[in-house]
Amino acid sequence: MTSLPTLETAPAAAADDSCCAPAGTPVLGAEEAGRQALLFKALADPNRLRLLSIVKNAGGGEACVCDLTEPLDLSQPTVSHHLKILVDAGLLHREKRGTWAYYSLVTGALDDAAGILSKL
Amino acid sequence: MTSLPTLETAPAAAADDSCCAPAGTPVLGAEEAGRQALLFKALADPNRLRLLSIVKNAGGGEACVCDLTEPLDLSQPTVSHHLKILVDAGLLHREKRGTWAYYSLVTGALDDAAGILSKL
DNA sequence: CCCGAATATTGATAAACATCAATGTATTGG
DNA sequence: CCAATACATTGATGTTTATCAATATTCGGG
Numbered sequence: 001m002t003s004l005p006t007l008e009t010a011p012a013a014a015a016d017d018s019c020c021a022p023a024g025t026p027v028l029g030a031e032e033a034g035r036q037a038l039l040f041k042a043l044a045d046p047n048r049l050r051l052l053s054i055v056k057n058a059g060g061g062e063a064c065v066c067d068l069t070e071p072l073d074l075s076q077p078t079v080s081h082h083l084k085i086l087v088d089a090g091l092l093h094r095e096k097r098g099t100w101a102y103y104s105l106v107t108g109a110l111d112d113a114a115g116i117l118s119k120l
Numbered sequence: 121m122t123s124l125p126t127l128e129t130a131p132a133a134a135a136d137d138s139c140c141a142p143a144g145t146p147v148l149g150a151e152e153a154g155r156q157a158l159l160f161k162a163l164a165d166p167n168r169l170r171l172l173s174i175v176k177n178a179g180g181g182e183a184c185v186c187d188l189t190e191p192l193d194l195s196q197p198t199v200s201h202h203l204k205i206l207v208d209a210g211l212l213h214r215e216k217r218g219t220w221a222y223y224s225l226v227t228g229a230l231d232d233a234a235g236i237l238s239k240l
Numbered sequence: 241c242c243c244g245a246a247t248a249t250t251g252a253t254a255a256a257c258a259t260c261a262a263t264g265t266a267t268t269g270g
Numbered sequence: 271c272c273a274a275t276a277c278a279t280t281g282a283t284g285t286t287t288a289t290c291a292a293t294a295t296t297c298g299g300g
Contacts, residue, residue, distance in 0.1 A: 027191050028173035033166035043237070044164040045288080046153035053148035053240050065247060071147050078289055080248055099246045099297050114234035117163070120173050165258080185277060195260055200278055202258090219267050219276045 028120070036116050042089035043113065047072050048082050052091065052110070055103050062095075062104040148240070156236050162209035163233065167192050168202050172211065172230070175223050182215075182224040 042048060050072055055063050069079050083103055086092040091109045095102045162168060170192055175183050189199050203223055206212040211229045215222045 027177075028170045030166065030170070033169045033173075036169055037164055037166040040160050040164040040169075041287095044157055044160040046150065046157040047288090049153045049156055049160075049240070050148045050150070053153075056240055057147075074288095075290055076247070077249080077291080081288080084248085096247090096296090101247060110237045110240060114237040117230045117234040117237075120169070120176055120230060167258090194258095196277070197261080197279080198259055204278085216266095216277090221277060 039089055039091075039113055039116070042085050042091060045082070047074060047078075048086055051079075051082055051086065051103075052105070055092065056105050062102040064100040064102050066100075068103075159209050159211075159233055159236070162205050162211060165202070167194060167198075168206055171199075171202055171206060172225070175212065176225050176230075182222040184220040184222050186220075188223075 043052075051068055054068060054071060055061075058067065065076065065079055065083070068083070069076050072079060074082075083092060083094070087094050087103075091106055091113075092103050093106050095104070163172075171188055174188060174191060175181075178187065185196065185199055185203070188203070189196050192199060194202075203212060203214070207214050207223075211226055211233075212223050213226050215224070
């Protein structure tokens with residue numbers, strides 16, 4: 001303990017010289033913060049944001065890997081890697097049809113992420 | 121629709137065997153994606169999310185470092201480091217009054233971040 | 241049943257990151 | 271001025287991350 005603050009009990013006297021609030025503040029729990037951070041980690045990369053943008057605006061709302069490799073100027077394994085991160089984060093849905101894998105936005109996932117920020 | 125792809129505008133020639141769309145898709149630019157990724161990088165850490173939550177819900181809408189070190193169970197330098205990242209990302213505002221540094225939310229910054237996701 | 245195409249996985253490497261201890265800086269009170 | 275307090279910066283360290291080349295897997299066609 002480094003300083004005066006943190007008076008959990010007995011605020012009574014006041015005349016408090018400290019800088020700090022009464023420490024009764026409601027805080028985002030560590031576990032939930034961890035879960036939410038995983039989601040934003042998935043969004044914290046330029047190429048993944050571009051992937052989401054391309055998929056969202058693609059005709060039919062879906063795109064295969066071959067649609068995504070060229071515009072990003074990344075190798076195919078790297079694109080697959082990013083797509084896996086987005087799927088694991090619950091942002092993209094993957095459907096294999098024949099040889100191709102089609103990726104589409106999970107409905108409401110981006111709005112949910114946005115909602116987290118608004119309600120922090 | 122078993123396989124062949126998403127041709128929106130039917131660009132004449134083609135006879136294309138590929139799985140891919142005509143590559144006319146509007147894409148989030150690399151530069152803007154980079155800027156936006158910086159913002160989400162700042163949000164992609166549990167402790168920084170908790171910092172934002174504490175500051176937002178603090179009495180008076182502001183909190184000093186001593187309010188933040190204890191609930192996160194991090195060293196003071198680490199908290200200062202995270203706060204700097206949030207300030208650099210445009211999410212927090214820093215005001216020094218006397219010996220203390222008070223941090224507060226930049227108005228609308230979180231909503232702007234949320235808006236990016238909605239409008240991807 | 242084998243071949244080629246589309247995608248996924250593995251292994252390696254360099255860069256970025258989170259964290260703390262130690263130290264620096266600035267400001268207040270005596 | 272001096273000392274103490276609040277915060278920032280620096281340096282070091284272990285972990286995570288982005289990327290590619292090489293390889294594996296899976297599927298449709300002949």
